[in-house]
Amino acid sequence: VLPVLLLKLKSVLSPDRKTALAGAIAGNYASFLSIALLLSLLKMGGTPVGWGFHFQNFVFLKIAAVVLFLLVLQAFGIISPSPSIRPKNVARSVFAENFLSSIIACFLAIPCTAPFLGTASVFALRESPIEMFLIFLAIATGFSLPLLGIAFLRFHLPKNFQKYSGAAQKLVSCGVLLAFGWVLWLLANHLANSIIMLYILTFLLCFWLFKVRRSALAGTFAAALLLVPENWDQDRWKNTTIHYVYQSTADVAGKISAALAKNMPVILDISADWCLTCSYNKLRLLNDTAVQEMLVKNDVLHIEIDLTKRSDEWTAFISQHGRSGIPFMMVYGPRFPNGRLLPEIPSVDQLLDAIKSAKTN
Numbered sequence: 001v002l003p004v005l006l007l008k009l010k011s012v013l014s015p016d017r018k019t020a021l022a023g024a025i026a027g028n029y030a031s032f033l034s035i036a037l038l039l040s041l042l043k044m045g046g047t048p049v050g051w052g053f054h055f056q057n058f059v060f061l062k063i064a065a066v067v068l069f070l071l072v073l074q075a076f077g078i079i080s081p082s083p084s085i086r087p088k089n090v091a092r093s094v095f096a097e098n099f100l101s102s103i104i105a106c107f108l109a110i111p112c113t114a115p116f117l118g119t120a121s122v123f124a125l126r127e128s129p130i131e132m133f134l135i136f137l138a139i140a141t142g143f144s145l146p147l148l149g150i151a152f153l154r155f156h157l158p159k160n161f162q163k164y165s166g167a168a169q170k171l172v173s174c175g176v177l178l179a180f181g182w183v184l185w186l187l188a189n190h191l192a193n194s195i196i197m198l199y200i201l202t203f204l205l206c207f208w209l210f211k212v213r214r215s216a217l218a219g220t221f222a223a224a225l226l227l228v229p230e231n232w233d234q235d236r237w238k239n240t241t242i243h244y245v246y247q248s249t250a251d252v253a254g255k256i257s258a259a260l261a262k263n264m265p266v267i268l269d270i271s272a273d274w275c276l277t278c279s280y281n282k283l284r285l286l287n288d289t290a291v292q293e294m295l296v297k298n299d300v301l302h303i304e305i306d307l308t309k310r311s312d313e314w315t316a317f318i319s320q321h322g323r324s325g326i327p328f329m330m331v332y333g334p335r336f337p338n339g340r341l342l343p344e345i346p347s348v349d350q351l352l353d354a355i356k357s358a359k360t361n
Helices: 002-013 017-044 058-075 087-126 129-152 159-187 193-208 214-227 249-261 276-286 289-297 312-320 348-358
Strands: 266-271 301-306 328-333 336-341
Touching (some): 002 087, 002 159, 017 087, 017 129, 058 087, 058 159, 087 129, 087 159, 249 266, 249 312, 249 328, 266 276, 276 348, 289 348, 336 348
Parallel strands (some): 266 301
Antiparallel strands (some): 266 328, 328 336
16 A cells, blocks of 8 residues: 555645645545446446456556556656646646546455455445445545645645655655556466566666667657567467466365364355455465464364456355455354455454354354
8 A cells, every 4th residue: 555655645746736636536436436437337237346356457557557557657757647747837737747646546455355345345336326426425435535635734744844845746756657567467367478578678678778769769669568469479388377367166165064074163264365455364264373273273264265357256255255356254164154244454453353154053
């Protein structure tokens, strides 16, 4: 979430703060109303939808990588959005830049908002388009409240902040760079090693060859990334992804039934590379000493399903259990043959209690 927060900090650091904040707030509303429109259309078309699942979409990742790449070049002063901007158009440029940054920040933050907006998003996805728009309008207002507070309460930065503004701007630039690197990592699940290396080399060239047609290099990178198809030349080059072998829901159901027949508890854990909350859960829960001892002592079967890439059947499975996104963790046992669903961010005690309760006396 740090790169996202740093992106939002851009509007506060802008010299023309009112215009920048207006752009950021408008970007918040545009983001969530666009999400509501897109989800409504997908629902009407019969496509399974979930919170944060746009990170499974190759086209979205390509567009996000291109936009973040251009923002990185702009943040480090390698390219300028419009070198011939007239003074009277500066405000329009500031508004547009913060509007775009806010949209990118909102879309990148969605996987980490699932534990906090889970109930609202589940309700929204199940209701009519009108109710969905109203709910996402409320979410956009919540995202905008800190910025609205800064705008209307005449928030002033400390007097000596100007002395550190240069360092703060560099911190923001590093945040944009981190976000770009993360999206590029997610793209690695869809592209061959050779293509990923080509993009990284082109990215570095844009930094080092800043004297030679900077905008042309940036445009070449962006066009190449947008045009390349998913899994290009996969037969010739080994793909970096390990997310192409899925266990079907039927196969997993068979494994769970076999384990229950042996009085073995089962943990069903659904996660993805783009879900940072899932990674947090793994580090905090599965590496815990007490949990490790409980898993060994009770001979617990741990089944992990990876949704880094799209799977409609697992998306439907999650929806059937009243959730709209991941993390998703469920414990099965002789006492819970249909599963006991845990919170999005379960505590160690909750997981231990579920495993203990799942076994017969």
